[in-house]
Amino acid sequence: MIDTHAHIDTEAFDEDRAQMLERAKQAGVEMIIIPSIGVEGFDNLQEIVETYPGLYRGIGVHPHNVANITEVDMLRVEQESSNTHVVAIGEIGLDYYYDFAPKDVQQLWFRRQLQIAKKVDLPVIIHNRESDEDVLRIITEEQDGTLRGVFHCFSGDTEILQRCLDVGFHVSFTGNITFKKSTMDDVVRQVPNDKFMIETDSPYITPVPFRGKRNEPSYVRFIAEKIALIKNMSTDEVITMTTNTAKKLFALTVVTILCAVNLFAQDDYDDHPYPKKLGLMFIGATNTIVEAQEIAGIGTQPISYNGISSWGVGLNYALSDKFIIEGAYVNSVNNKVTVATQDNPKPQANPNTHQTVELVAKYLLNPYSRVVFYPTVGGSVFFNDYNIGDKPETNGLPQKSNTIPGVVIGFGFFANINTPYGLIAPGAEWRVDFYLTTEDKQTSYKGKAYNANVSTFFSLPRITLTWYPKL
Numbered sequence: 001m002i003d004t005h006a007h008i009d010t011e012a013f014d015e016d017r018a019q020m021l022e023r024a025k026q027a028g029v030e031m032i033i034i035p036s037i038g039v040e041g042f043d044n045l046q047e048i049v050e051t052y053p054g055l056y057r058g059i060g061v062h063p064h065n066v067a068n069i070t071e072v073d074m075l076r077v078e079q080e081s082s083n084t085h086v087v088a089i090g091e092i093g094l095d096y097y098y099d100f101a102p103k104d105v106q107q108l109w110f111r112r113q114l115q116i117a118k119k120v121d122l123p124v125i126i127h128n129r130e131s132d133e134d135v136l137r138i139i140t141e142e143q144d145g146t147l148r149g150v151f152h153c154f155s156g157d158t159e160i161l162q163r164c165l166d167v168g169f170h171v172s173f174t175g176n177i178t179f180k181k182s183t184m185d186d187v188v189r190q191v192p193n194d195k196f197m198i199e200t201d202s203p204y205i206t207p208v209p210f211r212g213k214r215n216e217p218s219y220v221r222f223i224a225e226k227i228a229l230i231k232n233m234s235t236d237e238v239i240t241m242t243t244n245t246a247k248k249l250f251a252l253t254v255v256t257i258l259c260a261v262n263l264f265a266q267d268d269y270d271d272h273p274y275p276k277k278l279g280l281m282f283i284g285a286t287n288t289i290v291e292a293q294e295i296a297g298i299g300t301q302p303i304s305y306n307g308i309s310s311w312g313v314g315l316n317y318a319l320s321d322k323f324i325i326e327g328a329y330v331n332s333v334n335n336k337v338t339v340a341t342q343d344n345p346k347p348q349a350n351p352n353t354h355q356t357v358e359l360v361a362k363y364l365l366n367p368y369s370r371v372v373f374y375p376t377v378g379g380s381v382f383f384n385d386y387n388i389g390d391k392p393e394t395n396g397l398p399q400k401s402n403t404i405p406g407v408v409i410g411f412g413f414f415a416n417i418n419t420p421y422g423l424i425a426p427g428a429e430w431r432v433d434f435y436l437t438t439e440d441k442q443t444s445y446k447g448k449a450y451n452a453n454v455s456t457f458f459s460l461p462r463i464t465l466t467w468y469p470k471l
């Protein structure tokens with residue numbers, strides 16, 4: 001369940017905010033959207049949504065509070081709309097019932113905030129009281145196909161509902177639909193299933209059976225139950241539909257992921273946003289070995305072995321913000337080689353082991369970003385064992401070990417994720433290791449064994465996970 005409109009940043013909840021949120025969680029409320037009403041509350045609201053999980057916010061100035069605002073305040077709305085947890089511009093709109101600001105002033109700032117919403121590509125939360133005509137007119141005038149949002153606490157008739165839908169908007173229902181004297185049944189019946197959401201508008205408009213008490217997000221279920229009753233559906237269906245609609249309109253899934261990453265990122269402990277010193281690295285790779293075999297009297301015979309799974313471990317040491325030195329050990333076992341000999345003309349499996357020690361430097365192109373790209377270059381040493389069968393001395397297969405130097409080049413990227421345990425950097429890299437020398441190797445060609453002069457390179461796309469503990 002998502003309560004798409006609750007003013008739980010207000011004083012009414014200062015005494016028991018944590019307990020109230022716990023009750024909401026117990027009641028099945030997974031997310032709550034808190035609209036803002038005025039510039040004075042922006043910082044407090046931001047602190048609250050960053051403190052508790054599952055809270056998201058709107059940013060904007062409520063028609064009650066627009067009497068004395070200026071372009072400077074609009075600049076704040078626009079700039080802070082990129083804060084984490086901000087999912088909408090709102091609540092904004094017109095209120096001719098209370099009339100706290102002249103109508104033309106309300107309209108001016110309503111329109112201005114719709115324009116900001118279009119610019120920053122966020123949905124809007126509309127507050128509309130006794131101002132249907134002007135709200136709909138201004139939205140229609142500003143609608144360029146990108147404006148989207150919700151008429152919160154919808155209490156219009158079916159005709160107004162249709163006009164809201166026609167301008168591409170959603171509606172959300174609150175406690176008033178549960179009141180005995182409610183005239184909203186027809187509207188609820190008519191609204192398409194993917195065009196409405198539920199809200200409490202806490203601490204106001206408390207639904208039956210708690211009418212008269214302070215409203216809170218855990219009561220949002222009563223709205224879903226009432227809608228289910230009117231629409232002749234199950235409450236679960238209403239909850240699923242409204243949750244999906246809210247997630248889609250406010251892009252909550254994407255925002256949740258971004259907020260999770262950002263939560264970690266708040267844990268900085270020096271000037272660098274992603275500090276690194278010594279990191280422990282785990283490597284998983286798939287090795288492709290490409291050989292060119294030069295066989296006397298026959299010529300060049302290319303051969304490659306694909307998909308050899310490899311693993312490794314390494315140490316990373318940051319020399320500076322931009323340079324990382326990596327030492328790594330990678331182990332590959334190639335089970336795909338078959339060799340025939342004069343004694344055993346039938347090709348037999350001849351697993352080869354390649355152990356590689358690499359020392360490379362990585363140059364970080366954008367070290368202060370969340371995702372960092374780098375080229376890498378260095379050297380390697382291969383320790384090769386050919387034929388590690390059970391009894392190589394008796395099965396007639398050639399057995400040989402050698403040590404060969406190589407060069408490494410590659411390109412990769414990793415993500416920086418600050419956690420309470422240090423920095424975690426998952427990444428991916430494509431690395432090619434070339435043998436610096438050729439080797440003499442016994443090989444088979446048309447069922448016969450030959451000595452070949454072999455040049456080799458390893459192509460290793462790898463995924464890496466590096467942990468830089470706090471030192």
Ligand SMILES: [Zn+2]
Nearest residue numbers: 091127152153
């Ligand atoms: Zn409102």
Ligand SMILES: [Zn+2]
Nearest residue numbers: 005035091201
């Ligand atoms: Zn409100």
